[in-house]
Amino acid sequence: MTVELGNFSPEERAAQEERLRKVWETPKGLRYWTSVNNSEIGLWYGVTAFVFMLFAGLLGLLMRLQLVVPENDFISAELFNQAFTLHGTVMMFLFAVPIFEAVAIFLLPSMLGARELPFPRLSAFGFWSFLLGGVFVCGSIFFNAAPNAGWFMYPPLATDHEYAGIGADIWLLGLSFIEVASIAAAVEIIVGIMKCRAPGMRINMMPMFAWYLLIVAGMILFAFPPLIAGDILFEMERMFNWPFFDATRGGDPLLWQHLFWIFGHPEVYIIFLPAIALMAMIVPTFSQRPIVGYSWIVLAAVGTGFLSFGLWVHHMFTTGLPQISLAFFSAASEAVAIPTGVQIFVFIATMLAGRVIFSVPMLFGAGGLIIFVIGGLTGVMVALVPFDWQAHDTYFIVAHLHYVLIGGMLFPVVAGIYYYFPFVTGKTLSDAWGKVSFWLMFIGFNVAFFPMHFSGLRGMPRRVFTYPADIGWDWFNLISTIGAFIFAAGVATFVIDILRPKPKPKERNLNPWNSGTLEWTNDPSESWGMRSVPIITSRYPLWDQPNLQADIEAGRFYLPDAKSGKRETLVTSVLDAKPIQCMRVGGVSYVPIIAALALGGVFIALTFHWWIATIISAVITFIAIIWWLWTGTAQIPEMPETDVGLGLKLPIYVSGPASVGWWAMFITMVGDGTAFASLIFGYFFYWTIHSDFTGAGPGPGVFWPMAALVLYLLAWVLTLLARQLNEKGSLGAQAALVAAVIISLAASAAGLAGPYFSGMDPTANVYPATVWIVAIWTVTHGVVGAIMQLYCLARSLAGRMTAEYDQDIRNVTLYWHFMAFTAVVTFAVIGLFPLVAS
Amino acid sequence: MKSFIPREVETLWTLFTAPVVWALHFAACYATVAVFCAKRLPASFSFDSVRIVLFVVTLMALGVIVFAAWLAWRQWGFGDDDPPHNEPTRDSRLLFQGFATLLLSGLSFLAVVYAAVPLMFIAECQP
Numbered sequence: 016m017t018v019e020l021g022n023f024s025p026e027e028r029a030a031q032e033e034r035l036r037k038v039w040e041t042p043k044g045l046r047y048w049t050s051v052n053n054s055e056i057g058l059w060y061g062v063t064a065f066v067f068m069l070f071a072g073l074l075g076l077l078m079r080l081q082l083v084v085p086e087n088d089f090i091s092a093e094l095f096n097q098a099f100t101l102h103g104t105v106m107m108f109l110f111a112v113p114i115f116e117a118v119a120i121f122l123l124p125s126m127l128g129a130r131e132l133p134f135p136r137l138s139a140f141g142f143w144s145f146l147l148g149g150v151f152v153c154g155s156i157f158f159n160a161a162p163n164a165g166w167f168m169y170p171p172l173a174t175d176h177e178y179a180g181i182g183a184d185i186w187l188l189g190l191s192f193i194e195v196a197s198i199a200a201a202v203e204i205i206v207g208i209m210k211c212r213a214p215g216m217r218i219n220m221m222p223m224f225a226w227y228l229l230i231v232a233g234m235i236l237f238a239f240p241p242l243i244a245g246d247i248l249f250e251m252e253r254m255f256n257w258p259f260f261d262a263t264r265g266g267d268p269l270l271w272q273h274l275f276w277i278f279g280h281p282e283v284y285i286i287f288l289p290a291i292a293l294m295a296m297i298v299p300t301f302s303q304r305p306i307v308g309y310s311w312i313v314l315a316a317v318g319t320g321f322l323s324f325g326l327w328v329h330h331m332f333t334t335g336l337p338q339i340s341l342a343f344f345s346a347a348s349e350a351v352a353i354p355t356g357v358q359i360f361v362f363i364a365t366m367l368a369g370r371v372i373f374s375v376p377m378l379f380g381a382g383g384l385i386i387f388v389i390g391g392l393t394g395v396m397v398a399l400v401p402f403d404w405q406a407h408d409t410y411f412i413v414a415h416l417h418y419v420l421i422g423g424m425l426f427p428v429v430a431g432i433y434y435y436f437p438f439v440t441g442k443t444l445s446d447a448w449g450k451v452s453f454w455l456m457f458i459g460f461n462v463a464f465f466p467m468h469f470s471g472l473r474g475m476p477r478r479v480f481t482y483p484a485d486i487g488w489d490w491f492n493l494i495s496t497i498g499a500f501i502f503a504a505g506v507a508t509f510v511i512d513i514l515r516p517k518p519k520p521k522e523r524n525l526n527p528w529n530s531g532t533l534e535w536t537n538d539p540s541e542s543w544g545m546r547s548v549p550i551i552t553s554r555y556p557l558w559d560q561p562n563l564q565a566d567i568e569a570g571r572f573y574l575p576d577a578k579s580g581k582r583e584t585l586v587t588s589v590l591d592a593k594p595i596q597c598m599r600v601g602g603v604s605y606v607p608i609i610a611a612l613a614l615g616g617v618f619i620a621l622t623f624h625w626w627i628a629t630i631i632s633a634v635i636t637f638i639a640i641i642w643w644l645w646t647g648t649a650q651i652p653e654m655p656e657t658d659v660g661l662g663l664k665l666p667i668y669v670s671g672p673a674s675v676g677w678w679a680m681f682i683t684m685v686g687d688g689t690a691f692a693s694l695i696f697g698y699f700f701y702w703t704i705h706s707d708f709t710g711a712g713p714g715p716g717v718f719w720p721m722a723a724l725v726l727y728l729l730a731w732v733l734t735l736l737a738r739q740l741n742e743k744g745s746l747g748a749q750a751a752l753v754a755a756v757i758i759s760l761a762a763s764a765a766g767l768a769g770p771y772f773s774g775m776d777p778t779a780n781v782y783p784a785t786v787w788i789v790a791i792w793t794v795t796h797g798v799v800g801a802i803m804q805l806y807c808l809a810r811s812l813a814g815r816m817t818a819e820y821d822q823d824i825r826n827v828t829l830y831w832h833f834m835a836f837t838a839v840v841t842f843a844v845i846g847l848f849p850l851v852a853s
Numbered sequence: 854m855k856s857f858i859p860r861e862v863e864t865l866w867t868l869f870t871a872p873v874v875w876a877l878h879f880a881a882c883y884a885t886v887a888v889f890c891a892k893r894l895p896a897s898f899s900f901d902s903v904r905i906v907l908f909v910v911t912l913m914a915l916g917v918i919v920f921a922a923w924l925a926w927r928q929w930g931f932g933d934d935d936p937p938h939n940e941p942t943r944d945s946r947l948l949f950q951g952f953a954t955l956l957l958s959g960l961s962f963l964a965v966v967y968a969a970v971p972l973m974f975i976a977e978c979q980p
Contacts, residue, residue, distance in 0.1 A: 218865065219938055219949035309937050310949060313868075314956040321872035322964060325879045337890040338979040342971030343883055350964040552941035589865055591943060703891040 018550070018661045020571040028569065031576045032546075038577040039130075039543040042603055049603050051135040052542055057121025058439065060142050064114040067149055069510070071105035074098045074156075076503055079463075083496040085484035095480035096163035097156050097182065103166030107282065108190050109149045111424055112235075115289035116141070116200035118431065119228050121439070123204065125534035126222050128213025128551060130544045130574070130584035133206050133675040136601040136647065141196040141203075143611030148196070151619060152189040155182060162186035165478060167275050170260035170268040174252050184253060184622045191246045192618040194239050201235040202682045204228050206675050209589050213533070214573065215551040216592045222532050222554070223306060226313055227292030230320040231285050236682060237324065238281035240690035245274030248697065248788065254624070257777045257784040259697070265711060265781035269334060270700050274693055276327035284323040286420065288316060290427035291358055294380050297434050298362050300530040301377045302369025305555055308361045315361070318354035322347055332403045341400050348398035355391060359384060374528075375449030376434040382457045383426025390418025393468070411471025417464045426456075429509060436513075437527045441539045442520060448512040455505030462498025466491040525564070531555025536564050547572040547660070548585050551592075573660045585659065586675060595673065597657050597665040601647050610639035641806070648676065649822040651815060670822040680826045684833040687796075691837055694792055698785050698844060702852065709849035711782040715769030715790070720846025723769070726762030727797060727838035730755050734804060734831045737824060741811065744818035752808040759801035762838075766794040769846065786845050793841040800834045803827040861928060863947075868954050870921040871961035878914035878965050882907055882972070890978035904972050911969040915962060922958035925951050 023031065041050050050056070077098050081089045090098070120138050124131055132138060155161040162182035164173035173179045208229045212221065248259040249271065258264035260271050299306045306312065325347035332341055362384065371377065393415040397403045406412060429452075437443050470491040475482065482488050526535040533556050537544060549572045553559035566572060573585055573594065586596035616632030652667040659665050671677055702708040733755035741748035770790055775783035807824045810816035816823045889903050926932070928951030938949035 215941055217941065217943075217946040219946045220941065305937070305939075309939070310953045310956060313953045314960060317868065317872060317953075317957055318960045321869075321876060321961075324876065325964075325968075337886065339886050339890070339971055339975045339977075340883060342975055343879065343886070343968055346967040346970055347879065347964065350967045353963065354960060554939050590863060591946060703888055 018663075020566060021547075021575060021660055023570055023575070031570055034577045034580075035543045035546075036541070038580060038582055038602075039541075041542050046603070049605050049608065051139040051601060051603060051607065053120050053124050053132055053135060053138065053544075054539075054542060056135070056138045056142050057117050057119075060117030060120060060145065061114060063142075063146055063149065064110050064117055067105050067153065068110040068114075069506075070153055071102050071110065072503065072506065074102040074105075076499060078102065079496040079499040081480060082482075082492045084493065085482055085489050087481055090480075092480040093159075093163065096478070097159070097161035099478055100162045100165055100182075100186075101153070101156055104162065104186065104190070105149075105153060106420075107166060107286075108193055109145075109152070111286040111420070112197055112282070113145055113149075113193075114428060115228075115231070115286070116197065116204075118289065118293070118435075119204050119232075120200070122435070122534055123207055123225065123228065124211070124544050124584075125438075125537045126224060126532060127208065127211055128216060128533050128545055128548055129207070129211040130548070131582060131600050132203050133211055133584075133586075133598065133600060134203050134679065135582075136604055136607045136643065137199050137203055139604075140607035140611050141199040143608050144196040144199075144615060145193055147611060147615035148189045148192040148618070151615070152185060152193075155185045160185065167279065168249070168271075170249070170252075170271050171262075174249070174260055176253070181622065184250070187246050187250045187253070188618040188622045191243060191250075192615060194243050194246075195614070197235055197239055198683070198686050201232040201239075201686070202679050204232040205236075205682055206678050208232075210586050210675050210678065211584060212587055212592045213545075213548055213551045214585065214587055214592055214594050216587075218590055218592075219309075220551055220554050220592075223295035223309070223312055224292045227288050227295065227316050230316045231288045231292075234281050234285050234288075234320050234323070236686040237689050238278050238285060240686050240688075241274045241693040241696075242278035244690045244693035244697070245271055245278070247694075248274075250621075251784070251788065254621075255778070257788070258781050259784060261781075264779065265701070265705060265708075266784075267701070267704055267781075269331075270697055272331050272334065273327070273700070274697075276330045277324070277693070279330065280327040281323045283419065284319055287423040288319060290383075290424045290431075293427050293431035293434070294362060294384075296530075296532065297376050297380055297430055298365050299369075299555070300434075300528050301372045301374055302365050303372070303529070304365065304369035305531070306361065307364040307368055308357075309554070311357055311361055315354040315358040319351060319358075322351040322354065326351060329398055329403070332400050333407045338400070345398055345400050349395065352391065352395055359388065374433075375444070375446055375453065376430040378450065378453045379426050379430035379433065382453060383422045383430065386418055386422025386426060386457075386460065388422075390415055390420075390422050394419060406471060408477050409471035410467040410475045410477060413477055414464050414467035414471060417460075417467075421460060421464075429456075432513075434528065437524075438534060438537070439539060442517045443527060444512050444517075448508060452505050452508035452512065455508060456502055457505075459498050459500070459502030459505055463495050463502055464498070466494045466498075470495075526557065531558035533557065536567050538568075546570055547575040549573075573663070575660050579657065583657075583659075585665075586669075594659065594663060594665055596669050597659050597667055598675065599650070599652070599667060604643075604647070606639055606643045606647070610636060610643060613639055644806070645810075645815075649810075649816070649820065651817070651820045668820055668822070670820070671825045674822060674825075676822055676826055677829060680829050684830060688833060688837070691792060691840075694789055695840060695844060698789060701781055701785060707852075708782055709852045711780045713773040713775055713783075714849045715773055715775065715786055715845050717846050717850070719765055719769030719772065720842040723762050723765035724838055724842035724846070726758055726765055727842075728835055730759040730762055730797075730800070730804075731831045731835040731838075733758060734800075734824075734828050737804075737807070738821070738828045741816070741821055741824050742818055748824075749808055749811055752804050752811070755804045756801050756808070759797055759804060763794045763797040763801070766790050766797065766838075766842070789841055789845055793837055796834055796837055800827075800831055803830055859924070861924075861947075865950075867921075867924070868950065868957065870954070871918045871958040874914050874917050874921070875961040875964050875968075878910065879968050881910055882968055886978075900977050904976075907972050908969070911965060911972070914965050918958050918962045918965065922955055922962070925954035925958055927951070929955055 081087055081095055160181050164179045173183050208225045251257040252259050258266040260266045260268045328344035329348045397406055433444055433449055470488050473487050475488045546568050547570045549567050556563055581599045582602050583597050583599055585594050586598045587594050613632050613635035617629055620628035620632055656664045656666055733751050737748045737751035767790055770787050777784040777787045807827050810823050929948055934948055936952055938945045
């Protein structure tokens with residue numbers, strides 16, 4: 016790409032900067048919290064996740080204090096149960112995953128050379144959901160109402176109302192709410208990485224971090240929905256007594272274990288890969304050379320991403336599954352060591368090939384790798400079925416998982432914070448404090464967790480609140496507790512280093528580590544991100560493209576100005592990053608906060624069975640979301656094209672697969688489809704464990720399911736027709752939409768008519784419960800589909816959707832493709848499968 | 854004559870071909886064995902028949918992976934150019950894609966073989 020760069024006089028530049036500053040300005044005072052800018056949202060997200068981590072760490076210390084000596088009565092068994100449940104839950108759901116959403120939201124735009132991610136208000140919505148859900152879950156322990164059945168909430172313990180009180184509901188509903196935020200972040204990250212890279216940043220030029228995050232976001236789409244499906248089944252059992260996990264009425268607690276671990280094992284890699292991604296940014300900088308084996312890293316990231324979905328049963332080796340099934344998962348668990356090993360060797364090779372500068376980030380990175388490798392090796396041990404039978408549910412597992420997670424995640428995160436602190440604040444953290452913190456954490460960690468291997472091998476089970484003296488566990492526990500406090504001292508040192516006042520650096524230095532990647536061109540004192548969007552010709556543009564920093568700051572590249580008074584960023588093509596659109600993104604707004612708080616209200620009110628409050632919150636959520644869409648998306652621009660600089664004119668509005676909105680819909684529906692597949696998996700799971708699953712009481716019959724199917728397909732065809740007619744500018748589109756809405760609603764009624772008229776009682780047996788839940792899932796989607804059709808109709812009537820500007824109907828048609836597929840599967844399964852099965 | 858070998862396509866999706874084959878193979882093995890061991894139907898169908906069926910499925914999966922690997926090797930220019938493929942050109946990007954796809958095919962091949970090993974050694978459901 017050879018183009019002549021722009022050239023502006025100092026006056027012109029000052030005027031440009033003035034306009035950019037005004038457009039990207041962060042609001043002051045209380046309105047600060049309505050900001051949606053990625054740097055604010057990323058920072059709040061990160062700080063919140065970090066505070067949750069400190070809270071969960073304190074719970075860990077409480078547990079260690081209780082276990083310091085045998086027969087201790089420092090805290091009660093009940094509080095201990097709540098403490099370990101919340102410790103695991105918070106670390107996994109409120110720290111490990113969100114911290115990476117935070118880092119990604121903060122870093123990605125600058126790394127990719129974008130002004131902003133494509134859906135800033137969605138990020139804000141995700142953050143507020145996360146904050147509210149997190150406070151709700153954490154706060155429960157102060158009312159002695161925290162979940163107490165372990166972080167994976169196994170039924171029948173967790174479905175028992177006498178043992179697991181409101182805490183279990185808080186866990187299920189609070190975390191479901193947060194999972195929504197995670198999926199929102201995944202959509203944002205995937206679309207951002209695919210479509211918002213700087214011109215010239217082809218996929219072989221992408222920073223490693225982006226490759227990893229792309230894979231991780233994809234994994235979230237396939238890993239979180241099974242848990243959401245499981246949560247739905249679980250909560251239906253707790254709230255309405257539907258017997259999904261109750262063996263006396265045909266249910267099976269093992270289904271929960273499957274759904275939980277289909278989520279839970281990929282989750283480990285969802286946590287681990289972004290941490291390694293940070294290392295992939297840090298190692299080249301401190302080796303002062305490009306990473307060795309870029310393609311091998313892509314192999315490792317993609318390979319790990321896939322294989323991690325074939326491991327879930329290794330958490331269930333002791334549940335009595337056929338040994339051949341166990342062996343498949345054991346094999347995959349061994350196979351995943353290959354790509355993981357590749358990543359480690361790539362780092363070692365990069366360090367060997369360059370000249371390593373042992374700074375604090377490298378210290379944490381290298382220390383983390385050592386710890387992680389030890390955890391990886393014990394992982395290979397417990398992936399072997401016979402060994403696992405011995406070690407299962409002992410402290411050996413506690414040691415293993417902490418080595419993996421703290422070495423593979425916490426240490427790299429701390430390394431990342433040391434590394435990126437100057438990027439965020441313009442100041443650096445102290446070297447001396449950092450070294451003290453590292454050694455305290457490294458030594459403390461090993462002193463705390465290494466002895467757990469031995470206490471585990473000596474038979475100490477997980478989750479016991481105390482233990483008798485003289486069975487060989489006391490010394491190990493005493494040492495572990497001492498180590499835990501040394502470790503905590505290291506964390507405290509780090510926190511103090513962050514919080515202590517630091518002098519302003521004497522001279523402006525945006526790139527203190529002499530890094531090669533694009534994010535280091537950003538000035539943290541400006542909120543516009545990139546001053547102008549550069550053309551990229553290298554993987555390490557700051558090392559290889561002379562004068563890049565100065566040219567960016569002089570506004571010599573794309574989008575140096577903000578004449579429209581709107582927030583704009585470039586959209587580029589997926590493979591070669593050719594500019595294709597000048598996209599306008601959402602600015603400061605209250606609506607994401609209102610939507611998040613109202614949706615939070617739905618979940619919280621449900622927990623306490625406040626039905627009226629639930630309905631009111633749901634209505635507010637609905638209005639907020641419609642308002643958000645109506646006023647903030649698919650806005651018809653005042654002119655079709657705009658000048659983005661360097662003699663290039665780009666469209667402002669695009670629709671269909673070229674648009675980011677279409678991709679967001681596609682990605683969301685893939686996640687949604689995974690949750691649906693999990694419910695169908697549940698249906699067939701029950702079929703395998705029962706000799707006559709579909710014969711347990713009346714079925715929905717054939718007529719109503721088939722009627723529903725035909726009507727849904729008709730509604731789908733009408734939606735397609737509406738899109739076609741709209742494209743031709745025909746008013747027939749509106750008529751087609753009216754018909755589609757009516758047919759969709761009729762189809763939804765027919766969908767429920769089968770189980771209803773056959774008198775299927777969902778509390779009687781798992782068969783009617785399963786049929787009902789699958790039907791309700793589909794019908795709910797049908798009603799949402801009808802609302803979308805109605806929305807398109809309203810947009811068309813209001814003149815906000817025309818033949819040329821047709822994003823709305825195109826995205827809704829895409830939704831209906833998925834809807835049609837869902838209907839075919841649902842009604843074939845509930846209507847026709849019983850005929851085959853009997 | 855029309856060749857049955859697909860022409861080179863420009864998309865990101867081909868990168869995932871081999872791992873997807875691994876996933877399908879894995880799911881097929883797991884589901885077949887799970888249903889067989891739970892249902893034991895029909896009675897005339899023995900565990901050895903299951904092993905043979907899955908063995909054939911494994912060969913098919915490996916065949917598809919090898920084919921995907923060959924396409925990737927072609928996209929990589931049959932190895933004419935060495936990595937790192939970091940030039941700002943379309944050619945370099947294509948070579949990178951080819952090489953990364955080839956590597957992933959290798960990993961997927963191994964992983965499919967891993968998954969097939971239990972079929973060789975375990976001769977019954979052993980609940």
